[in-house]
Amino acid sequence: MLKYRYILLFFLLVGNLGLWAQKEQEEVVLTRILFVFDGSQSMYARWQSGRKIDVAQQLMIKMLDSLESLDSRSFQLALRVYGHQKPVPPQDCNDTRLEVPFGNKNIGRIKKVIRSISPKGTTPIARSLQRSAHDFTECENCRNIIILITDGVESCDEDPCAASRLLQQKGIALKPFVIGIGLDKNFRQTFDCVGTFYDAADEETFENVLGVVISQALDNTSAQINLVDGNGLPTETDVAITFYNRTSGAVAKQIVHTLNSLGNPDTVHLDPLVVYDMTVHSIPEAHKDSIRISAGRHNIIGINLPRGTLDLKMPSTRAGYKNLQCVVRESGKSEILHVQDFNTIQKYREGRYDLEILSLPRYAQKGVAIEAGKTTSIAIPPPGVVNFTSTAPGYGSILVERKNRWEWVANLDPENSRQSWTLQPGTYKVVFRNKTSRKSEYSVSRTFSISSGSSSIVKLN
DSSP states (O other): OOHHHHHHHHHHHHHHHHHHHHHHHSSOOOOEEOOOOOOOEGGEEETTEHHHHHHHHHHHHHHHHHHSSSSGGGGEEEEEEESSSOOOSOTTTTTTEEEEEETOOOHHHHHHHHHHHOOOOOOOOHHHHHHHTSSSOTTTTTEEEEEEEESSSSOOOOOHHHHHHHHTTTTOHHHHHHHHOOOOOOGGGGTTTTSSSEEEEHHHHHHHHHHHHHHHTOOOOEEEEEEEEETTTTTOOEEEEEEETTTTTTTTEEEOBBTTSSBOEEEEEOOOOOEEEEEOOSSSSSSEEEEEEEETTTEEEEEEEOEEEEEEEOOOOTTSSSEEEEEEEEETSSOOOOEEETTEEEEEEEEEEEEEEOOSOOOOEEEEOTTTOOEEEEEEOEEEEEEEEHHHOOOEEEEEEEEEEEEEEEETTOOSEEEEEOOOEEEEEEEEETOOSSSSGEEEEEEEOOOOTTTEEEEOO
């Protein structure tokens, strides 16, 4: 029965590793698994068919035999042991050592060390986790995983939960796996904060759990991101998405969403050992936090993203703007959300927006509605050009008539006697005083009109 179970595990791992390799053809990810093995005195205790240490050694070596037959280019193993160097009493809380560092084709060395372990000492779990931070050498693109195998709880008055949390927050390792060998039921809850806990109450369960944990550590889990439109269908696409590791805050993955040839959201691969926060870089952005991925299955992550289109239009003429833009804000908010060029279209999430068109004069439109699946068009007439001439430079302002009042538009350039301005159609006035004139009474005022595409001259003498 054991033989067939390991054959099944072998083919499962071959499939997972092959899928992982196919996924990472362009981005090679190395999975590094550190076994933290209990060599403390309590491992000599009887457990079903023999001593705990004998059963653990036997089943660990069988598991390693399965891994030894695989292509190891996508994963590496290392072994740290605690409680195996100094006998108790006295208690030595520094009794933890990296016996086999990460490297290629080192499974034989790991098996040799496991066979040689003679339980002697105490159980410094927290210190073993702390020192494991140095076991993972720098690696640009690695998944670092710890599998803790223990039959007891922390015995050095330190905090394994804090040690594990620090490893995760610093991005050194993902959430550890903890396999408890014949643990007292009263102690099992103490490991919930250390990592994903598996209770091996008997030999058969330990073997099965070991296979499940290894499979999850090497698993490549698929997911699809459903960006749901206004009709409740996952048709929104072509937008960047960032996945953050919720624990460490680091960027875990970035993609541009797409639909496959069948019109369905394309499949991506996410690490099932990570809890994610997701940001969809739409305008404005959409967020979904604390996303958990189920290992070994196809996951669906949905987020509502009904979007409509804003189309800014202005017919082109010889007297046009070089680059007319519109400032877009969420309705009632002061922060600038986006600056959109005229004669372009842009998607926005469904809602209301305040627009400020950066023409001269400025135009503001409040509460413009963007509806899912629809296009909202904003069109303004093309401008005209006015040319000001004077005998000498001076100070002046352009004013526009609105509701029987004159409003400021712009100030003239006080260093030039000839200048051109592009203005929207309307009735204007320019008020001007020559620099050499020292009395306000010498100011002149000229009224003029602008029509689309027209050009006019205003003399300020």
